[in-house]
Amino acid sequence: MAFEPREEQKELKYQELRIYSDDELHNYTEEELKNFKVKHPIPDVDELEKGPWPSFVADAKREALHRKKLADDRMLINSECVEDLLGQLQVSFDDGETHWKHGGIVGVFGYGGGVIGRYSDLQEQFPSIAHFHTMRVNQPMSKFYNTDYLRAICDLWEYRGSGLLNMHGSTGDIIFLGTFTEQLEPVFYELTHVLQQDLGGSGSNLRSPSCCLGKARCEWSCIDTQDMCYELTHYYQDELHRPAFPYKFKFKFDGCPNGCVASIARSDMSYIGTWRDNIRIDQEAVQAYIGGEIPPNGGAHSGRDWGKFDIQKEVIDLCPTKCMRMEDGKLEINDKECTRCMHCINVMPRALRPGLDTGCSILFGAKAPILEGAQMSVLTIPFVKCEPPYENIKEIVEKVWDWWMEEGKNRERLGELIQRYGIPKFLEVLEIPAMPQMVTEPRSNPYIFWKEEDVPGGFKRDINEYRARHKR
Amino acid sequence: MEEMKKAILDFAKSSKKTKFYFSDLEKAVQKVIPKAKAREIKKAATALINEEKLIYFSTGSSTMYGLKGRGQTEDH
Numbered sequence: 061m062a063f064e065p066r067e068e069q070k071e072l073k074y075q076e077l078r079i080y081s082d083d084e085l086h087n088y089t090e091e092e093l094k095n096f097k098v099k100h101p102i103p104d105v106d107e108l109e110k111g112p113w114p115s116f117v118a119d120a121k122r123e124a125l126h127r128k129k130l131a132d133d134r135m136l137i138n139s140e141c142v143e144d145l146l147g148q149l150q151v152s153f154d155d156g157e158t159h160w161k162h163g164g165i166v167g168v169f170g171y172g173g174g175v176i177g178r179y180s181d182l183q184e185q186f187p188s189i190a191h192f193h194t195m196r197v198n199q200p201m202s203k204f205y206n207t208d209y210l211r212a213i214c215d216l217w218e219y220r221g222s223g224l225l226n227m228h229g230s231t232g233d234i235i236f237l238g239t240f241t242e243q244l245e246p247v248f249y250e251l252t253h254v255l256q257q258d259l260g261g262s263g264s265n266l267r268s269p270s271c272c273l274g275k276a277r278c279e280w281s282c283i284d285t286q287d288m289c290y291e292l293t294h295y296y297q298d299e300l301h302r303p304a305f306p307y308k309f310k311f312k313f314d315g316c317p318n319g320c321v322a323s324i325a326r327s328d329m330s331y332i333g334t335w336r337d338n339i340r341i342d343q344e345a346v347q348a349y350i351g352g353e354i355p356p357n358g359g360a361h362s363g364r365d366w367g368k369f370d371i372q373k374e375v376i377d378l379c380p381t382k383c384m385r386m387e388d389g390k391l392e393i394n395d396k397e398c399t400r401c402m403h404c405i406n407v408m409p410r411a412l413r414p415g416l417d418t419g420c421s422i423l424f425g426a427k428a429p430i431l432e433g434a435q436m437s438v439l440t441i442p443f444v445k446c447e448p449p450y451e452n453i454k455e456i457v458e459k460v461w462d463w464w465m466e467e468g469k470n471r472e473r474l475g476e477l478i479q480r481y482g483i484p485k486f487l488e489v490l491e492i493p494a495m496p497q498m499v500t501e502p503r504s505n506p507y508i509f510w511k512e513e514d515v516p517g518g519f520k521r522d523i524n525e526y527r528a529r530h531k532r
Numbered sequence: 533m534e535e536m537k538k539a540i541l542d543f544a545k546s547s548k549k550t551k552f553y554f555s556d557l558e559k560a561v562q563k564v565i566p567k568a569k570a571r572e573i574k575k576a577a578t579a580l581i582n583e584e585k586l587i588y589f590s591t592g593s594s595t596m597y598g599l600k601g602r603g604q605t606e607d608h
Contacts, residue, residue, distance in 0.1 A: 162591060162592060163589070163590060163592060165587050165589050165590075165598065167588055167590065170582055171588075172588040172590065172595050173590065173595065175590070176590060176592035177590065194592075262590060262592055262593075262595075263588075263590040263591070263593065263595030264554070264594045265595065298574075298578075302574065302578050303554070303595035304574040304577070305554070306554075306555065307593075307594055308593060308594070462570075465570050470553045470594070471594055
């Protein structure tokens with residue numbers, strides 16, 4: 061059965077939740093900011109503000125000034141913590157090494173993730189950042205929040221933390237940067253009981269699953285990514301909060317092969333929406349694109365004159381499998397050869413649309429380059445239907461986890477385990493046969509070492525019978 | 533469950549190390565109860581966390597278990 065919340069979610073109203081008045085929130089002028097000097101000398105950190113890109117240093121200075129001008133009893137963490145943070149960063153630049161001690165036993169009761177202990181090793185010099193623990197807040201699906209919510213969490217963190225946030229971590233969590241141990245439980249209480257938010261995953265846990273905008277905003281989405289992500293997040297709460305895996309594990313849900321959350325590169329188990337029937341073609345709209353009545357790419361790149369749209373050059377010739385052609389003025393697609401690169405659909409969205417028999421492909425094993433280099437996920441399950449409550453998906457997840465928990469070494473990601481044992485072993489675990497659609501990347505198949513029992517007739521052969529057909 | 537909890541605590545008290553991966557706890561329990569499954573062992577470890585006999589230790593990227601009162605037990 062799909063997850064149902066025990067009580068209906070309340071609408072959060074900032075006016076009822078706010079901690080700070082408007083005057084307190086807007087308590088400095090741009091002139092004051094221009095003249096503001098951090099209390100420590102930070103020449104190298106200042107350099108980061110130069111150049112064309114926005115800098116966290118500029119944001120941190122704003123926050124430092126804001127905290128300096130707030131009354132001391134309006135914050136539970138020392139008002140100088142942001143200045144100390146910048147000061148310690150300068151010392152780290154001078155010394156060429158970090159001054160953070162990483163890790164520890166801090167957390168909230170019963171949870172093994174969501175809080176990352178962090179301590180300064182220069183506590184006498186920078187006392188206000190002696191503790192600088194990080195908290196991860198599980199984002200709402202597709203990060204759909206409103207300003208009431210954002211303003212409420214900003215007030216909470218100003219009051220009980222450093223006021224510095226990361227929007228967002230790589231699993232999509234909102235990251236609260238920097239607080240003392242005694243504030244962890246109160247922040248957790250406020251998040252869960254008042255703001256109805258949970259902490260996200262960290263450590264050897266299922267990390268906060270994340271998804272693209274999905275059907276909420278995107279006509280290409282082949283699966284309801286938000287619903288899948290929500291259901292699996294709730295169904296696997298124990299795995300999210302109580303770590304027992306060999307290492308981290310990430311789910312990401314892309315509604316179509318455009319891959320807006322890059323699940324193929326960033327998750328151990330990537331779900332990518334796809335279709336198994338044919339691309340829908342509106343021939344009239346194809347002609348409208350050719351005739352210049354509809355701008356290609358949804359009107360993107362229109363800041364410059366790129367010349368008349370050329371369907372042959374811009375679409376057909378760029379098809380990676382050459383499965384498209386114009387025949388008697390009609391666009392034809394050999395769908396069996398389509399590898400879902402999405403290029404033609406992206407260029408002519410009103411003429412071409414994904415098919416209607418939709419589901420997802422499941423890929424396994426992407427990771428960042430800590431061991432063995434970066435890996436992309438391997439397409440292992442070409443197509444599976446995705447209907448709530450996703451029992452078929454959960455069945456696959458659990459087979460994979462059981463194997464990884466049994467065979468995975470400590471700190472070994474799923475992708476590394478698959479690499480160590482080989483794809484055939486992984487397919488045995490999943491109880492699926494090898495299929496030509498299983499690819500490590502487009503147009504490249506992984507090696508399959510067949511077992512004798514899998515091959516009709518086995519490996520033994522009559523050499524004389526063979527030689528009768530094949531001369532030496 | 534109680535037998536598993538005891539096996540975990542005995543291991544945590546007697547081990548030379550003060551922090552353990554989940555797989556260390558799993559092996560320790562399976563020495564005493566060979567048929568014990570990972571999910572049941574996890575439930576026993578979670579119960580010990582809730583009883584405040586075990587603690588989590590997290591580096592941020594991976595998590596270990598420890599016996600409360602042994603090794604690093606407070607802010608450092």
